[in-house]
Amino acid sequence: MKTIKFLFFLSFAMSWAQQDSRFVKGNRLYNDGKYRAAIESYEAILADSLHSPELYFNLGNAHYKLSEVAPSIYYYEKGLQLSPKNKNIANNLTYAQKMVIDKIEILPEPTIKKFRKSLMNMLSLNSWGVICIVFMVLFVGFFSAYYVSRKSNQKRTFFLLACSFIAITVFCYALVFSKSHALKLESSGVAFSKKIEVMVDPNFRSETSFIIHEGTKFQVIESFNSVWSRIKIANGKTGWIPNDSFKLL
Structure with missing residues (x-):
């Protein structure tokens, strides 16, 4: 071995x-x-x-x-x-x-969502923005050519190309919007306290929903009163933990 x-x-x-x-x-x-x-x-x-x-x-x-x-x-x-x-x-x-105590099973994502995420992550936000601009310019160019052209065959070709480019532009813009929105919402943290009781509500008298340990990474969904943050771990469970028990990435 x-x-x-x-x-x-x-x-x-x-x-x-x-x-x-x-x-x-x-x-x-x-x-x-x-x-x-x-x-x-x-x-x-x-x-x-x-x-x-x-x-x-x-x-x-x-x-x-x-x-x-x-x-x-x-x-x-x-x-x-x-x-x-x-x-x-x-x-x-x-x-x-491997040193983390918590072994959390990752919640499976729908195939469509995984495909969309992989597509968004192929390029940076700026790169997708540049592609949008390029195809928009192409659309304007070919639509202008369609508008001034006098031959029916050319008009048909320019029109089809213009439609294709505007469709691609809309598609790329949708990716830019989705990626931008995801980046704004995407806030992750790492547990620093040895043991953290994740509460049902944002107060210390609340019931404990589950427990996590140092090193566990999670998504930060929202904050409350500058003291508590609502988190979501990989298996989809959510709850509240004190802000001084973790660090934001």
Whole structure:
């Protein structure tokens, strides 16, 4: 039986982070096994509102080495937000998630919804917007050609092309609207408290609906009174937890 070894390595990709002395210092401390000191060095960079996938990746690695489940998952997730296709971050996140106590079965999505989501995620919001503009310009061009053309065959061709381009434009606009709406509603968090009782109502006297533990990721649906947030976990269950028990991604 082969032993699967999880090789944690620091990212040295060319970026601003390499030029920051605190990043270099953090890497040196990490390599020396001084993970807490490395974290402090990396966090000093975050304090200056500087962010990069490499920085979050290394922070996640350092916390993982200290067996700190929630921070490691949190920083890997932050890294993936900046670099969604980064395989190193995704692989390390998978290992970190194995330390989470909660094993939540993911609620299956309808096929149509999965297809629409995969289609939206093929391109960024800006890219879909550019495509909308391009096809709108093509529609205007061919409709204008249809309007000024005098030959029936040409008018028919221009009209069909104009109809095709406006249909594609409407389709792309629908994707842009859906993706924009999803991004506004999409707010996720990671549980930081060791154990969190998820309440039926937003008060401590309420009944407990279910329990989650540190490292569990969830969707934040709404907030109440700046103290409570209503969350939804992967299996569809919802409830209220205190805001100081988790961190927003």
